[in-house]
Amino acid sequence: MAKSSHMMKSGQSVASQPANAGTGVSRRVVMVGGLAVAVTPFDGSLATPAGARTVFFIETYKKLVGEKEPELRDVTIEILETAENGNTVPFTVNVRSPMTPDEYVKTITLLSTGNPQAVVGTFHFSLHSGRASVSGRMRLARTQDVIAVAELNTGMLIRGETNVQVMIGGCGG
C-alpha cells in the first residue's frame, strides 16, 4: 500500500542557505521540497508540503545511500495514511525477498523526512529470519514522508516511500 510521493531528484542541489541566518529562522525548519528551495519561518503549523525534507534528513540520507537514489521497488511500508496522534504510529515494513543464502535482505533502515532525527530505526535480519519484515511504533513530528531503505546481501539498496498526514505531532513538540 505504498503510495508514490514526490521524491528527491538525484543531483538536485540542496542548500541550507545562510541567507536565513539573519531572519531568526532556525535550521530545524528549513525545508526543501520538490525542485524549489523554500525557507519559511516556522508558524507552528504541522502542515508541510509533500516531498519536503529537513536538512537533517538530507544529510543522513546522503550518508546512507551515497549519490545514487536507490531504486523504488520491493519495499512496502504499511502505515496509517492519516495519523491522529503522532506519538505512536504503528508501522510494518516488508521487503520482497526469498531470504535464501544467495539472496537476502541484510538491513532495513526506516527514515522520517520531517522529524528532528532522520533515522527512526535500523533493523538487521539473518538467515534465521525467513522473511524480511519488521513492525513497530514510531513518532511523527508532523505530516511527512516515511522512507524505508533495504540493503541486500549484494550491497544493492532499494527503497519504499509513503506519506503520512499527522494531526497532532509527536516527538515532544
Place this chain on the structure above:
Amino acid sequence: MITKPRIKLPDGAKVGDIIDVKTVVNHVMETGNRKDAEGKPIARNIIASFVAKFAGTEVFRAEFGPGISANPFVSFPMRVTGPGQLDVTWSDDLGQSLTETAILLVVIE
C-alpha cells in the same frame, strides 16, 4: 528505567514455520529534544539497542533512534528450527540492560 519486558510466541509452531515474535517493554524513550519547565534540555535516554538470540545465536538485531515511540514494541520474523530458548535484550543510553527469556515450544506432527 527498562521495566515489564514481554515476549509473545505463537502456540503450535512447527519446524519450518516462520513465526512473528512480538516484544514490548516499558521505557520513556526520552528523545533529547524536549526541555523541562525551566527551559533546560532533558537529556536523551532511549533504548538504543535491541538484540534477539535463539539458542544462543543472534537472529535479529535493531538500533533504535528517538523516533521509536515510548514503550517500544517490535515484531520480527523467525524461522522455527526446533524448540529452544529465546533471549531478548534491551539496552538504554544510561547503560541499563534487561534480558527477558521465552521458551519456544514446537508441535511434533
